[in-house]
Amino acid sequence: MFGIKEKYRKLSDEELIKEILTISNERAFREIYFRYSHLVLGVCIKYIQSKSDADDIAICVFSTLKQKIEKTEIINFRSWLYTITKNECLMFLRKNKVKPSQTDIENVKDILDEKDNEHLDTKLKQLEDCIPLLKREHYTCIVSFYFNKKSYEQIANENNYSIQEVKSHIQNGKRKLLILISERLDKNELL
Secondary structure, eight states, rough: OOOHHHHHEEEEEEEEHHHHHHOHHHHHHHHHHHHHHHHHHHHHHHHOOOOOHHHHHHHHHHHHHHHHHHHHOOHHHHHHHHHHHHHHHHHHHHHHHHOHHHHHHHHHHHHHHOSSSSHHHHHHHHHHHHGGGGGGHHHHHHIIIISSSHHHHHHHHHHHOOOOOOOOHHHHHHHHHHHHHHHHHHHHHOO
16 A cells, blocks of 8 residues: 555656546545645635635635646646636635735835835836736826826826826726736745
8 A cells, every 4th residue: 555655656747647637546636635735725825814715715626626637738737736726716805805905005005115125126126027017007107106206186187087097096006016926926936
């Protein structure tokens, strides 16, 4: 019995997936679970921040994993599993209408507002990479307000927005920046 377990521990993820697909091998699936259950749960806790809900989502990920493996051509299993898990978490948050906390939004505001911080270069690099990914109206308002130091009124006049639209575009842009930066950090941590 020990020899069989040892055999599966030595297989690569790709070989385990092949075993699962060709002969519906439960031991290969258990090995995948053993390797990645802690990562899946960690991602769930990070997004959901409720241990019981995170446990439920992790169980859901693994209960549907075999069917998803059968339907998908997987190149990098670890990153694919991360994406599946993240999507389950985001669906849960949308379904339960959970939004980023005010603290999360303030973290992006801090990055944008900081002047004398030893890590400012790194934070600015993160922003430089993510700002171009914003919707046009979010991009325009954030760059105008934070980088060009324009007032809400100036931005509104230059772009045919109301002042309330400018405020909304800045707020939504900051929220999206937080998500983009967080996703990039997650990928670097898990890949």
